[in-house]
Every structure is written in structure tokens, then in C-alpha cells.
Amino acid sequence: MRYLTSGYKKDADQLLNGAMFDVAYDEMVIVKDIEVFSLCEHHMLPFFGKCHVAYIPNGKVIGLSKIPRLVDMYARRLQVQERLTTQIAETINAKISPKGVAVVIEAKHLCMIMRGVEKQNSTAVTSSMLGDFKDNQNTRNEFLNLLHNRS
Ligand SMILES: [Zn+2]
Numbered sequence: 001m002r003y004l005t006s007g008y009k010k011d012a013d014q015l016l017n018g019a020m021f022d023v024a025y026d027e028m029v030i031v032k033d034i035e036v037f038s039l040c041e042h043h044m045l046p047f048f049g050k051c052h053v054a055y056i057p058n059g060k061v062i063g064l065s066k067i068p069r070l071v072d073m074y075a076r077r078l079q080v081q082e083r084l085t086t087q088i089a090e091t092i093n094a095k096i097s098p099k100g101v102a103v104v105i106e107a108k109h110l111c112m113i114m115r116g117v118e119k120q121n122s123t124a125v126t127s128s129m130l131g132d133f134k135d136n137q138n139t140r141n142e143f144l145n146l147l148h149n150r151s
Contacts, residue, residue, distance in 0.1 A: 003076070004037075004039055004076055005039070005076060005077055005078065006076050007072065007073045007074055007075065007076030007077040008076075008077055010073045011073075012070065012073070012091045012094075012095065015066065015069055015070060015073055016062060016066055016070070016095055019062060019063035019065075019066045020060055020061070020062055020063075020095060020096055021060065021061050021062075021063070022059060022060055023057060023059070023060065023061045024059075025061065026056065026057055026058070026099070027056070028054055028055070028056050028139075028142065028143065028146075029054065029055055029056070029057065029061060029064075030052070030053070030054040030143070030146055030147075031052070031053045031054075031064060031067045031068065032050075032052040032053075032146075032147060033050050033052065034050065034051040034052070034053065034067070034068045034071050035048075035049075035050065035051075036048060036049055036050065036051045036071060036075050036084075036105060036107060037075060037076075038075040038076070038077070038079045038081075038084060038107075039077075039078055039079065040078075040079065040080065040081075040109060040110075040111050041078035041079055041080060042080070042111065043110075043111040043115070044078070045109070045110040045111040045114065046109075046110050047079075047081060047107045047108065047109040047110065047111070047124075048107060048108060049105060049106045049107030049108055049123065050105070050106050050107075051071050051088070051103065051104070051105045052102075052103070052104045052105075052147050053067050053071070053088065053092070053101075053102070054101070054102045054103075054133070054146075055092055055096075055098040055099075055100060055101045055102070056098055056099040056100045056131070056132055056133075056139070057096065057098050057099070058096070058097055058098050058099045060096040060097070060098075061096065062092065062095065062096060067092075070088060070091060071088055074087045074088055074091075081105055081107055081109075081124055081126050082126050084105060084126075085103050085104070085126040085127060085128045086103075086128045088103045088128070089101045089102070089103040089128035089129075089130055090128075090130075093130050093131070098131065099131050099132045100129075100130060100131030100132030100133040100134070100135075100136075100139060101128075101129075101130045101131060101133065102127065102128070102129050102130070102133040102140070102143050103127065103128045104125065104126070104127045104147065105125070105126050105127075106123050106124070106125050107123065107124055108122070108123055108124075109124060112124075
């Protein structure tokens with residue numbers, strides 16, 4: 001349990017310290033299929049799945065390996081999927097002020113599978129879209145198309 005909640009002992013400043021770089025690149029950066037394991041705060045049961053993160057830099061990028069670590073930091077806490085999604089997006093937004101950020105999480109919840117509605121194959125999908133991803137339909141579609149082209 002201590003490990004599963006070890007994200008409380010970390011903070012984004014410490015995690016991203018020294019891993020933000022000035023770069024002229026201004027196309028979409030996507031890190032997809034990041035494995036997520038978290039615990040639902042209502043039932044203390046796991047939920048797990050994939051997280052996809054995209055942003056459009058505005059002069060700064062985050063070291064690519066730090067994005068899964070940021071996801072882990074927030075996932076290793078008692079969570080609700082909606083909040084987890086928003087926290088990842090808002091942290092990236094605050095740290096590098098990109099033109100836009102998008103986070104999508106697709107997860108299965110043991111609290112839905114083992115109890116309650118007992119639906120074995122349902123997946124909960126949450127998203128947080130900020131900046132260009134919120135305001136520009138083309139940008140959002142480009143991101144969603146890239147996610148669904150699984151080759
Ligand atoms: Zn639950």
C-alpha cells in the first residue's frame with residue numbers, strides 16, 4: 001500500500017527539475033499507451049489501463065521519459081480517473097505553458113468488474129483538453145486520429 005500511494009511523496013517540480021528544455025519544435029508531441037495502475041479512492045480497488053498524452057510546445061518541451069513518470073506520480077495515489085486525467089494535463093500546462101495539452105485515459109475498474117454492475121469488458125474513457133486541443137477541432141481530430149491508428 002505504501003508503494004501504491006508513493007505518489008504523495010513526490011511533486012511535479014522535483015520530478016521535472018532539469019528535464020524541461022528550450023526547443024524550437026512546435027509540432028504535436030504524443031506519448032501514447034502509457035500503462036496506468038491506480039487505486040480508486042471510493043473502493044480502494046485498482047483501476048488500470050492506458051494513458052495518452054499530447055501537447056504542442058510553445059518554446060519548451062519536457063524530457064519524453066518524464067511524461068510516464070508524471071503519470072505514475074499521480075496514479076500512485078488514491079484517485080478518481082477524472083481527477084487523474086485533469087492533474088496530468090494541468091501540470092504540463094503549468095510547467096511549460098504549451099499551446100495545448102490533451103490527456104486521455106482508458107481504464108478498467110475492478111470496482112465495476114468485481115462488484116456493482118459486474119461488467120467485465122467495459123472501459124471508462126476520460127479526457128482533458130486544454131488550449132488548442134480545446135479550441136481547435138482540427139488539432140483535436142489530429143490527436144484522436146493518431147491515437148486510433150494503432151499499427
Ligand atoms: Zn471504485
